[in-house]
Amino acid sequence: MPAAPLNSTLPIVAAPMAGGPSTVALAHAVASAGAFPFLAGGYKSPQALSAEIEQLRASGTGFGVNLFVPSTAPVDATAFAAYARELEEEGVAHGLQLDPSPVIDDDHWREKIALLVRHPVPVVSLTFGLPDAADITALKNAGSSVLASVTTPQEARLAADAGVDGLMVQGLAAGGHSATFDPTQLPEPVDTDVLVRRVLQTVDLPVVAAGGVDGPEAVRRTLQAGAQAVAVGTLLLRTDEAGTSATHKQALGDPAFAETVLTRAFTGRPARALRNGFTDRHPQGPNAYPAVHHLTRALRQAAGKAGDADRLHLWAGSGWRNAPTGPAADVIRRLAEGAGLT
Ligand SMILES: Cc1cc2nc3c(=O)[nH]c(=O)nc-3n(C[C@H](O)[C@H](O)[C@H](O)COP(=O)(O)O)c2cc1C
Structure with a gap:
């Protein structure tokens, strides 16, 4: 080899x-x-x-x-639009209106x-x-x-x-x-x-x-x-040197988080994250990357800044406790x- x-x-x-x-x-x-x-x-x-x-x-x-x-995969416009509606309330929690037009870049x-x-x-x-x-x-x-x-x-x-x-x-x-x-x-x-x-x-x-x-x-x-x-x-x-947000760093050390899940909820592509309210509330994120990434971006930025670990993509591998x-x-x-x- x-x-x-x-x-x-x-x-x-x-x-x-x-x-x-x-x-x-x-x-x-x-x-x-x-x-x-x-x-x-x-x-x-x-x-x-x-x-x-x-x-x-x-x-x-x-x-x-x-x-x-x-990504070369086409986005299912109907599923994406339904998901954008599903997430409206999450945006409201941070005073945001999420942009429902699918962005593909x-x-x-x-x-x-x-x-x-x-x-x-x-x-x-x-x-x-x-x-x-x-x-x-x-x-x-x-x-x-x-x-x-x-x-x-x-x-x-x-x-x-x-x-x-x-x-x-x-x-x-x-x-x-x-x-x-x-x-x-x-x-x-x-x-x-x-x-x-x-x-x-x-x-x-x-x-x-x-x-x-x-x-x-x-x-x-x-x-x-x-x-x-x-x-x-x-x-x-x-x-110390990682640029991970403070909210994410804190969640990784918080014993209240009990497991990781594979979720499409945040970006439309499967990713492993700490299970939180957002992953529980949206178990069926559509298969639409990067459109869902762009849809949730402002929300995730606001959640990170506000210390809202319940709406943040808390990426973590199975060994996060260590x-x-x-x-x-x-x-x-x-x-x-x-x-x-x-
Ligand atoms: C916060 C976070 C961001 C990541 N971003 C990327 C990335 O930009 N590109 C990539 O190829 N993999 C990315 N990965 C996956 C890692 O490169 C790597 O495969 C993974 O962290 C290894 O598993 P572990 O987290 O259990 O150590 C990311 C992983 C994490 C936790």
């Missing part, structure tokens, strides 16, 4: 987390402890992403940038690809499916290693055929959006280490494994399954020491 294109001392990766948590400070902190950091390019303007890249590049550390592959895909081709970074990871092969080729020709996020052996095969250099294999326990290529179906609920073994039986590519890594034992188990590195997201969410506060470098060091990597 070829080596994973990561040049960190430790086989530990700080997973990309869009929407605030991934910051340049977090990337610096985890890199200082020997892990490989990712910047999250999703939801960001190309200008904001470019500024982060230049800041991190100046530090001389290796790093990756993650992008959302635009590509998250500035072309501009971000052009940026990364003009100013290549060591690693680019892609999530939510595969782009045109020409985009993968352009990134590779610019000198980047390209990773695709996959959730099944079948997706791994498609990614290998598309010419990527490696895979981010994401298990269903992962916090935040599922990387599934088909958001209408949920992948089989197998543990991440089992999924890694199945993927490695299917393709000969280096694998970074993510999803539910909640401590040193999970790191060990995942590496034993054949992953060349293990990515952690949720474990970093409460750290997410510590304090410096992110300490999280990486404790994982590495406990897993016998140092």
Whole structure:
């Protein structure tokens, strides 16, 4: 198997987390402890992403940038309109009238690809499916290693055929959006280490494994399954350097939250979050990403600012109870020491 294109001392990766948590400070902190950091390019303007890249590049550390592959699925206008009506009252709670016109955008895909081709970074990871092969080729020709996020052996095969250099294999326990290529179906609920073994039986590519890594034992188990590195997201969410909102950080430490659920309620794409009032009240969010993301955006921003954890998308992986506060470098060091990597 070829080596994973990561040049960190430790086989530990700080997973990309869009929407605030991934910051340049977090990337610096985890890199200082020997892990490989990712910047999250999703939801960001190309200008904001470019500024982060230049800041991190100046530090001389290796790093990756993650992008959302635009959705090509049509939005069911009737289901979307019904959901917009369903959410009206949630908006009222914050004095908001949610905009019911479906917004579908590509998250500035072309501009971000052009940026990364003009100013290549060591690693680019892609999530939510595969782009045109020409985009993968352009990134590779610019000198980047390209990773695709996959959730099944079948997706791994498609990614290998598309010419990527490696895979981010994401298990269903992962916090935040599922990387599934088909958001209408949920992948089989197998543990991440089992999924890694199945993927490695299917393709000969280096694998970074993510999803539910909640401590040193999970790191060990995942590496034993054949992953060349293990990515952690949720474990970093409460750290000093993470840009997670205060409301989200507090909820992650609040014993009143009892479980995580996979929900489409906030964005129209399945994502793992702490179960709250919003996920309970709207168990049937339509399959309409990014239209639902845009529909609920103002509400979620208002909820975050107001400390309303009941209406916020509290992304969390199954291991959220182990997410510590304090410096992110300490999280990486404790994982590495406990897993016998140092
Ligand atoms: C708050 C949050 C935001 C995320 N945003 C992204 C993202 O922008 N791109 C991506 O590929 N994955 C994203 N993910 C998924 C992570 O990259 C990773 O797969 C996941 O965190 C691993 O599982 P864990 O949370 O159990 O550690 C996000 C996860 C969280 C918790």
